[in-house]
Amino acid sequence: MILAIDIGNTNISAGCSNGRDIEFSEQISTNHKATSLEYAVLLKSILELHKVQNISGAVISSVVPTLTETISRAVEKIALVTPLIVDSEIINLKTLEPSANIGSDLLASACALIKEYPLPAVVIDMGTATTFAVVNSDREFIGGMIMPGLKNSLDSLIQNTSLPKIRLETPERLIGRNTSECMKSGVIYGNASCIDGMIDRIELETGRRITAVATGNLSEFIVPYCRHQILIDNELVLKGLVIIYNDNKKILP
Helix, strand or coil, X not given: CEEEEEEXXXXXXXXEECCCCEEEEEEEECCCCCCHHHHHHHHHHHHHHCCCCCCCEEEEEECXXXXXXXXXXXXXXXXXXXXXXXXXXXXXXXXXXXXXXXXXXXXXHHHHHHHHCCCCEEEEEECCEEEEEEECCCCEEEEEEEEECHHHHHHHHHHCCCCCCCCCCCCCCCCCCCHHHHHHHHHHHHHHHHHHHHHHHHHHHXXXXXXXXXXXXXXXXXXXXXXXXXXXXXXXXXXXXXHHHHHHHHHCC
16 A cells, blocks of 8 residues: 655645555644654554555655654654655656746646546645646646635634634525625635636636646535536545656655
C-alpha cells in the first residue's frame, strides 16, 4: 500500500492506494502544535481502522511548511519508509509559467485531472481557500485563481459586523425572510454563483467548453446549487499524489 497525505491549513487528508486506486481516505484536523509522535498515533489509528498492515511507500504534499517535516517523521515512525515530499520541481507536469510558487496540492490535483477527466478541465478545491486549477487540451497546467473559502468568508462577515453567528446550513429559499436566512442564502448561493461565474470566465478566456471537477470539504455542500454541471471527486488530490509517487519513487533512498 502507498500512504498519501495532503496537509491543508484546516484538515489533513490521508489515504492508501494499491498503486492505482484510492482504497480509502480519512481526514484529521490540522494541529500546528502537535508533535511527530502525536501525528504518528493518529495515522497509525487510521491504518489500523482500515486493517492496513504493510506500507511500501508514502507521499506527502503540504501547504503548511512548518508541519511537513513533523508529519514526514511521523510517517517514518509508523511505516519505516521515507516519504516523497512533493514540490513543483519533481512533478511531471507541463506549465506555461514557472511553477515554483504554485501549491503542490494544486499541481497534484492537475495531475489527476489529466489522467482521469476529459480536457480542457478545471479542478475547484473548496477548503480553507477556494482554488481553481486549469489544464488545457495540451495537458498543460495554465494557471488558476485563489479566493477566500466559504467558511473564512462567513467568519469574516460575523467578526466584522454585528450580524449573529449562524450554522452553515442549507437555505430553505433564495430570498431570506430574516437575518439568519439571508446570511445562509448569501453564503451558499453567493459562493455557488461565484463558482458558476468563474467557470463562465474560464471558458470565455480559453474559448473552450471545460470539464469542471470539484473537490474539498465543502464541495458536496455547494455544488448542488451551481448551475454548471460539476463533478465531485473528493479524492482527486490523493490520486494525483499517487501518480506523482509512481513517477518519482526511483529517487527515494
